[in-house]
Amino acid sequence: MNRFTLLLSAAILSLSSAAASAHDFKLGALEIEHPYARATPPNAPVSGGYMTIRNTGAEADRLIAGEAEFADKVEIHEMAMDGDVMKMRQLADGLEIPAGGEVVLKPGGFHVMFIGIDSQFKDGEIRKATLTFEKAGAIELEFQVEDIRAMQDTMKMDGTGKMDHGAMKHGG
């Protein structure tokens, strides 16, 4: 494979993903910014879905379930590094979105796990999946599939692989 082509496509991808971050969704007090999923190698039965979820309301909400036609299951997971060991946990009680706060789902931390996907996720595709929140209800999101090369920067922001729990105050 030609390295220049790779770099070029990575550059184009990062541009397009920056442009695509305008794709936001709203559900009650929740704002969901730029849902995206990771392009997969052939044969990979799983992919991760990521986004930023902001809660503008006065009450905490909770991401509790997911569903997609293209996957056998959609689960809510947390990945963390414990020393040199990668640990993955299903969040059986879901993921809390604090009142007035936001939670970032990103590579190396919280993610929606698409299990048993029916076909390879290819860069540039849109995959529709429904996420359900305890209070706000369900919403169908369009996950933009992005090449993993476009995600390297996000991942490198935190060398431990463990993200903070995103309880930042949101002014809006």
Add this chain to the structure above:
Amino acid sequence: MPRLGRKTGIGAAIAALILLSIGFLGWQYAVQGTDQSLTAGMKLGTDFTLVDHNGAPVTQAAFEGRPTLLYFGFTRCPEVCPTTLYEMAGWLDALGEEGRELQAFFISVDPERDTPEIMKGYSEAFTDRVIGITGDPDEIARVVAAWHVYAAKVPTEDGDYTMDHTASVFLIDRDGVFKGTIAYGESAETAMAKLRRLAGTSG
């Protein structure tokens, strides 16, 4: 590919229960080990017979004669494995001629699901420089233990499972001696410096 628990229902619930019990019974190929106990200069590994992603037999001898990178992971791994394979491909590519002698292997810690065919499609999506290895789960367990790798099945709600595993890349010199690791998330600069040392192309 098994499609477990596809729809809810009594059948699925029973299947999940059965699978969960089987999962617990068969669970303990988890091997406790820690990278911290490893020091450069140790000779690690054990005799084994597994298959590479082309279906050819592989033994411990494959890790000698050339400087080697070993990575343990599985294809149902959404993040660290694709990231690491992508990075390994990038390092080897960037080293070019300097890294010509290096060889790299991706050993499955989930041999029950990772067939040679699955490993091949997966590895080759990143690079032709990384060869997948899988095979008999007992043999894999012995290799995992001999490299002090942590690999454990973690059951999920519906009787399926995911894996926790050591995410570092092991570096072995041409005599089969362990030289150190590249940690997950380590910078490309330090990774490349380690690989140059391993390849013998820098002091």
